[in-house]
Every structure is written in structure tokens, then in C-alpha cells.
Amino acid sequence: MKPMSFLIVDDNSIALREVADILKYLGYKDLHESGTASEAWAMLRIKELDCVISAWDMPEMTGLALLKIVRNDERFDQLPFFLTDSAFTQVKVVEAGRAGITGLILKPYDIETIKGKIESIPEAMGAGVPSEAEITLDEGMRLLEAEDHEGALKVFEKLVSEGESAEVYYNIGYIKSAQQQYQEAIEAFRKATQLDRLFAKAYEAMGRAYKAVGQPKQAEESLHKAAEIYMSSERDENAEEILNEILEVNPDTVNVYNTLGVLYRKKGDYATSLKHYEKALKIHPKEPNIHYNIGRIYIDLKNPEKARSYFSIALRLAPGFKDARQVLNAIDLGFTSEL
Secondary structure, eight states, X not given: OOOOEEEEEOSOHHHHHHHHHHHHHTTOOEEEEESSHHHHHHHHHHSXXXXXXXXXXXXXXXXXXXXXXXXXXXXXXXXXXXXXXXXXXXXXXHHHHHHTOSEEEESSOOHHHHHHHHHTHXXXXXXXXXXXXXXXXXXXXXXXXXXXXXXXXHHHHHHHHHSOOHHHHHHHHHHHHHTTOHXXXXXXXXXXXXXXXXXXXXXXXXXXXXXXXXXXHHHHHHHHHHHHHHHHTTOHXXXXXXXXXXXXXXXXXXXXXXXXXXXXXXHTOHHXXXXXXXXXXXXXXXXXXXXXXXXXXXXXXXXXXXHHHHHHHHHHHOTTOHHXXXXXXXXXXXXXXXX
């Protein structure tokens, strides 16, 4: 039987080492460490790992956000995933359970606790969250589906009083939007995104609330953030829909055309990608990154001479543009196949 491999994630190097030492004591040798959730996600995509033990609270991306990204990828829907924290409120338990957690580990760490959690993996996979917490949240969701907004609001506000939760704040924002209380909705969505910086649906809903109150700049910023998160988790259709929605708000926004260019290039639709980059260029003809991105498309299209002209413009506009200079050097040396 293949020995288990572990990915330990924590921005606190002392806590990271503590978990690693316990796992070594228990006989596990194939250990991998990461100080950030984003780095951990990159490692998961290139290494075959058997279990993740991640801190909940981390500055750049939370462990819960990492869990959601992992579960959104069908390759990892059965990967054992534990979250660690110094305290778990009922709301946190519910939120982790709904995201697909395998188990929760309380700090400070204990050898027997971690040993028991690992031994219980076969039983824990697919286990539900505690019934009382699940019933409370499900009650709120049922009331929301029945359009009993006042009743649902009371349930969600009760859950918030027991501990902050991004999902609960999102549901409160949804209700406030339905009641056309957009400023309160925006505040709720903002709290949701503060608790979960990768909560695309909350950014999306916040953008639409800003649209409703006539604040197009804020609407564009929130919607664009949602689109970027969708793209990072390879949900390109959602991103495309939102980006086109932004163009309805502001047809002269260069960031959206640029992002659409990135999206279509990623799909291999170079003709559509070029159209969007060219629109961006009409708005900001002196933006070096747009020239650089168009150059990258011509590299993909095996047209290095055309690419050279765009990289040269990018470098002329921004003499310190390191990537543009490196690509131009590669073209001069005939190394375009490696770009």
C-alpha cells in the first residue's frame, strides 16, 4: 500500500512545523509544506497528494476558500481535506461542512487527535455537518426559497450573532436586494467578501446592487472582481457573462476588453481575442500591456514578425518592460517555439 502524502498549509511557520513533526512522529514521511493557500493550490495541480491539512485563517486566501476551489475541481472532490483553527463556531462548522470538509482539527495540536482524524478518513468522507447547525441553516434557505424574506432574515441574523459567516452575509444581502434595500445589501455583500475574498457570487451580487443605486464605477469594480475569480477557477462561461454585463454598464472600459482578450486567448479563439484587444487599444493606445498581449497572440499564431512589432511598441512605451524585452530577445535568437 502506497504511504500517504500530506500537504500542510499555514502562514505560521511554527504551526506548520508542529503539524509536520506530529505527522513524522506518526510515521508519515511524504510531507509537503506551503505558506499560502494560492501556492498550495498550485502544488495540488502538479503533485499527486493524498491529504490536505490547512489553517483556516490566512491573510492572502483562507483555508476555507482553498477548500471551495479544491472541491470545485472534480479531480479533487474526494481528496481528504482538514481545516485547523483555535475555535470553531457553529456557523464555521456549517460553512465548512457545506464546502465539503473532511474534518476539523482544533488548535493547539494533539498527537492523538491528529492520529484519530487520519484514521477516520474513510468514515469521514461524505459525513454531514452536525444536525442542529444544518437544520438552522437549511431552515433559513427553505424560507428564502419560499420568499419568506422576513423569516429567513431572522434566521440568518441569528446565525450571524453566533459567528460571522460569508455565506450567511451573502444570503442577507440577497434578501435586502429583493427588498430593494440596496445600501444594506451592499454592506452585507461587502462583509461576505471580507470574510471570503474569493466569494465570486458575493462580488457579482454587490456589483448589481451598485448598478441599482446608480454607482457604475463601483458596479464595474465588483463585477470585474467576480469575473477574475471565476476565471481563476476555470469557470470561463460565468466570467464571460459578467464581463459582457460590465460592457453594458461602461462600453469604454479597457480592463474588460483586456480581460476578455485573455479569456478568449485561453480558449484558443484567437480571432475573438484579437478583436477585444484591439478595442482596448482604441481606448488606450499607449497601454504597453495591451500591445504585449497582442504580441503573445501572434506568437501563438506562429507569426513572430507581427509579434515583434507589438512587443517593440510595448517596450518603447515602457522601457523597463522585462517580459517584452525577453520575448523580443527570444525572437531574435529564433527561440519562438519555446515561448
